[in-house]
Amino acid sequence: MSTPRVVVIGAGPAGTRAAEMLVAAGLKPVVVDEAPRSGGQIYRRQPQGFRRPPEKLYGFEAGKAARLHETFDRLQDKIDYRPRTMVWGTEGRNLHLADGDGRQDVIGFDALILATGAVDRIVPFEGWTMPGVYTLGGAQIALKYQACLIGRNVALVGSGPLLYLVAYQYRRAGGNLAGIFDTTPLSRELAGLPRMAANPANTAKGLYYLAWLAAHGVPMLHGVAPLRAEGEGRVARLVLRDRAGRERTFACDAIAAGYHVQSETQLADLLGCDFAFDARAGQWLPRQDEMGRSSVAGVYLAGDGALVRGADTAEATGALAALACLQDQGMPFDAAVRGQALKAMRRGSAFASALRDAFPFPEHLYENLADETILCRCEEVSVGTFRATLRDKGADEVNRAKAFCRVGMGRCQGRMCGASAARVAAQTLGVELASVGRLRGQAPVKPLPAAIQTEAGE
Amino acid sequence: MTDATKYDVVIVGGGLMGASAAFFLATRHNASVALLERGRVGAQASGVNFGNVRRQGRPFIQLPLAHHARDIWGRLPALIGEDCEFLPTGHLKIAFDEESLAALEAYNAEARHWSLSLTLVGVNRLRAEYPFLGSGALGASFSPEDGHANPRLVAPAFGRAARRAGAHILEQCEVIGATRQGEGFIIETADGRILRAPILINSAGAWSNRFAAGFGESVPMEARGPQMGVTESLPYFVSPVLGTGDSSFYMRQVKRGSVVFGGGAHVAVDLSDPRPRPRPTHLLTQLRSLTRFLPSMAGVQVVRTWSGVEGYLPDKLPALGWSAKVPGLLHAFGFSGHGFQLGPGVGSVLADLAATGDTKVPIEPFSIQRFAGNGPAKTSPAAPSSGGAR
Numbered sequence: 001m002s003t004p005r006v007v008v009i010g011a012g013p014a015g016t017r018a019a020e021m022l023v024a025a026g027l028k029p030v031v032v033d034e035a036p037r038s039g040g041q042i043y044r045r046q047p048q049g050f051r052r053p054p055e056k057l058y059g060f061e062a063g064k065a066a067r068l069h070e071t072f073d074r075l076q077d078k079i080d081y082r083p084r085t086m087v088w089g090t091e092g093r094n095l096h097l098a099d100g101d102g103r104q105d106v107i108g109f110d111a112l113i114l115a116t117g118a119v120d121r122i123v124p125f126e127g128w129t130m131p132g133v134y135t136l137g138g139a140q141i142a143l144k145y146q147a148c149l150i151g152r153n154v155a156l157v158g159s160g161p162l163l164y165l166v167a168y169q170y171r172r173a174g175g176n177l178a179g180i181f182d183t184t185p186l187s188r189e190l191a192g193l194p195r196m197a198a199n200p201a202n203t204a205k206g207l208y209y210l211a212w213l214a215a216h217g218v219p220m221l222h223g224v225a226p227l228r229a230e231g232e233g234r235v236a237r238l239v240l241r242d243r244a245g246r247e248r249t250f251a252c253d254a255i256a257a258g259y260h261v262q263s264e265t266q267l268a269d270l271l272g273c274d275f276a277f278d279a280r281a282g283q284w285l286p287r288q289d290e291m292g293r294s295s296v297a298g299v300y301l302a303g304d305g306a307l308v309r310g311a312d313t314a315e316a317t318g319a320l321a322a323l324a325c326l327q328d329q330g331m332p333f334d335a336a337v338r339g340q341a342l343k344a345m346r347r348g349s350a351f352a353s354a355l356r357d358a359f360p361f362p363e364h365l366y367e368n369l370a371d372e373t374i375l376c377r378c379e380e381v382s383v384g385t386f387r388a389t390l391r392d393k394g395a396d397e398v399n400r401a402k403a404f405c406r407v408g409m410g411r412c413q414g415r416m417c418g419a420s421a422a423r424v425a426a427q428t429l430g431v432e433l434a435s436v437g438r439l440r441g442q443a444p445v446k447p448l449p450a451a452i453q454t455e456a457g458e
Numbered sequence: 459m460t461d462a463t464k465y466d467v468v469i470v471g472g473g474l475m476g477a478s479a480a481f482f483l484a485t486r487h488n489a490s491v492a493l494l495e496r497g498r499v500g501a502q503a504s505g506v507n508f509g510n511v512r513r514q515g516r517p518f519i520q521l522p523l524a525h526h527a528r529d530i531w532g533r534l535p536a537l538i539g540e541d542c543e544f545l546p547t548g549h550l551k552i553a554f555d556e557e558s559l560a561a562l563e564a565y566n567a568e569a570r571h572w573s574l575s576l577t578l579v580g581v582n583r584l585r586a587e588y589p590f591l592g593s594g595a596l597g598a599s600f601s602p603e604d605g606h607a608n609p610r611l612v613a614p615a616f617g618r619a620a621r622r623a624g625a626h627i628l629e630q631c632e633v634i635g636a637t638r639q640g641e642g643f644i645i646e647t648a649d650g651r652i653l654r655a656p657i658l659i660n661s662a663g664a665w666s667n668r669f670a671a672g673f674g675e676s677v678p679m680e681a682r683g684p685q686m687g688v689t690e691s692l693p694y695f696v697s698p699v700l701g702t703g704d705s706s707f708y709m710r711q712v713k714r715g716s717v718v719f720g721g722g723a724h725v726a727v728d729l730s731d732p733r734p735r736p737r738p739t740h741l742l743t744q745l746r747s748l749t750r751f752l753p754s755m756a757g758v759q760v761v762r763t764w765s766g767v768e769g770y771l772p773d774k775l776p777a778l779g780w781s782a783k784v785p786g787l788l789h790a791f792g793f794s795g796h797g798f799q800l801g802p803g804v805g806s807v808l809a810d811l812a813a814t815g816d817t818k819v820p821i822e823p824f825s826i827q828r829f830a831g832n833g834p835a836k837t838s839p840a841a842p843s844s845g846g847a848r
């Protein structure tokens with residue numbers, strides 16, 4: 001039997017552990033990653049020449065980050081590593097690649113592990129497209145990667161553990177915080193604590209951030225609803241409604257907003273994987289078994305791209321996907337390793353589930369969105385235009401609405417606005433979120449340079 | 459058997475042809491109409507095509523129908539309440555070799571006998587007016603009254619206007635059987651409806667042939683998928699639709715700024731998949747054309763590609779008009795990749811045929827009778843003879 005060609009997409013925690021398993025089994029996988037260096041978003045490495053120590057970059061997670069980086073570095077000459085490379089389309093069992101210099105390549109696969117990670121989930125508010133408004137993840141990357149703060153007096157808005165982590169990191173880096181504005185009531189977060197005992201270490205870290213921030217006098221409000229960003233050409237104020245229903249204004253020069261993250265599933269879609277609406281995640285996800293097998297033979301799902309469960313679980317699911325791949329290829333694998341990874345995956349899944357309950361996605365914010373709010377920033381479609389399209393043109397699912405009013409047709413292809421469009425649609429039509437469907441995936445996964453150089457073209 | 463709902467006309471297939479036929483039947487002829495659409499109105503070829511409202515380059519015998527359609531395009535706001543982003547920006551057909559140039563000139567000379575005024579654009583004027591064109595363009599033909607529209611909007615807008623006028627537009631309603639009985643047709647749907655009508659219109663696009671075959675009138679139609687792509691939004695720089703003389707490449711810029719492009723080989727597609735995937739390899743070929751045609755596009759990014767399912771007949775002419783075998787059956791399919799511009803005109807012609815048995819627009823060359831084995835033309839049950847002299 002010839003050696004199977006295995007491709008791993010993504011070099012974060014899941015992709016790294018998958019590649020490690022495959023190499024251990026004697027394979028030489030191709031590892032394709034959009035970033036210039038391995039680590040994914042969570043353990044993103046600073047550019048060459050930057051000298052901040054891991055503790056400064058990753059805090060409590062410095063050990064894990066260092067171990068993952070070491071693993072990847074050890075694999076370098078045993079894998080076909082393609083950094084700065086995007087997989088933009090699929091055609092049968094071929095993947096179309098574009099690298100950072102605009103060169104095209106095609107690689108075939110017998111087995112494919114998708115470890116494509118997650119992206120910020122946002123809820124639009126008036127003024128969110130103004131200069132100075134970032135996603136929480138973007139604000140964190142600016143700091144982690146480039147050692148930049150997005151402002152001198154930053155307002156952080158959202159829900160989820162990332163909110164407090166970014167706050168902690170910004171404050172530690174010397175940034176001033178205009179405040180932490182959490183859309184979840186504190187009581188809800190506290191009620192979730194017992195179930196989070198599944199991962200006492202993570203829970204303790206979260207509580208530590210909270211206590212540290214409080215001790216450092218960072219203003220914190222719970223149960224708020226962001227109303228609008230105001231300013232003359234760029235952000236100068238955040239206006240929100242507090243838990244008591246009062247409108248309050250906070251001066252700031254930048255806002256970072258985000259509500260947990262959502263799986264990046266475009267490639268699974270292009271590959272023809274079956275999807276199902278996942279009520280826990282509040283999004284459509286490719287179907288998978290416990291090992292990460294998708295509905296398409298030879299295509300495996302791992303990491304936050306399969307279901308958002310955080311970096312530790314991503315390492316476990318990356319290993320599981322590789323083990324499933326080895327098993328399906330008829331290659332030997334270590335059942336004990338699989339048992340450990342399954343255990344870690346189940347524990348991580350339980351913790352992630354508790355986290356989702358403690359920091360729920362604030363569906364209610366959509367009810368009060370003003371018509372003037374921009375929903376799709378690429379095509380500049382307002383919430384009002386979208387609502388009118390649904391009501392007046394008989395669009396009863398998101399693709400139909402997209403066809404009529406351009407929501408999701410721009411540069412991001414709905415990666416940013418798709419989740420919000422579905423929620424506005426469901427609320428406007430008075431139906432379940434699942435029944436408005438999901439935007440169909442279409443290549444390219446991300447914008448592709450028209451001047452892409454193919455061998456035939458040179 | 460359940461009581462059948464009776465209509466004057468039942469239309470199978472809610473593309474642009476069927477939706478506009480429903481509209482004109484309901485408004486012009488006050489007819490009772492049901493339109494049965496398996497998916498959504500205008501979601502197949504009518505909704506995913508390039509959006510060309512182009513007459514130049516068509517076979518001359520199609521021009522009377524195309525003129526009739528063009529007149530409707532210009533009156534969309536008055537007729538259906540919205541313009542569907544139709545812009546009469548002109549259409550520029552560009553020759554990149556001597557042979558294409560000679561063909562443009564010959565077409566140009568003959569077109570005026572068919573009431574289509576075109577202007578030849580010499581190479582100097584072409585370079586002056588379209589400085590962004592790549593080198594190698596030798597000349598062009600400009601059709602000032604042609605233009606482009608948003609294909610995603612048109613058929614649904616006709617469908618809504620037809621519904622407002624009283625037509626029954628039934629979406630997600632698949633026809634599972636249609637037979638001729640007595641004085642008309644009995645049509646059964648997957649959701650258990652039974653409809654009866656003396657006139658039946660077959661406008662089911664690439665799927666029409668299955669339906670025609672059910673009446674013993676199969677034609678050699680192939681299903682192929684065109685492929686389109688679109689760039690990110692750019693400053694507005696070109697209003698006419700541009701295309702090569704051989705239609706291997708074409709593009710248009712929408713007001714919002716993005717450039718839509720298509721052209722090149724059509725791939726065979728499977729009718730069991732209503733949403734064929736665009737092929738990355740074909741996009742790469744198109745991008746080479748795009749950057750050669752418009753070198754300044756080298757700096758932009760493509761954000762999306764799509765495909766669809768279209769029906770192609772061997773002579774690239776549609777099957778349009780009365781069935782040659784079954785009285786009361788009207789066909790409108792096989793538009794071979796250039797039905798969008800004709801669409802509203804076809805709907806208008808179908809409505810007149812269905813309601814009065816006749817049309818002023820000459821459509822005889824499109825009769826399904828031309829295919830071997832499809833027998834002598836049957837005439838309308840209401841009035842003899844269809845078509846008519848130009």
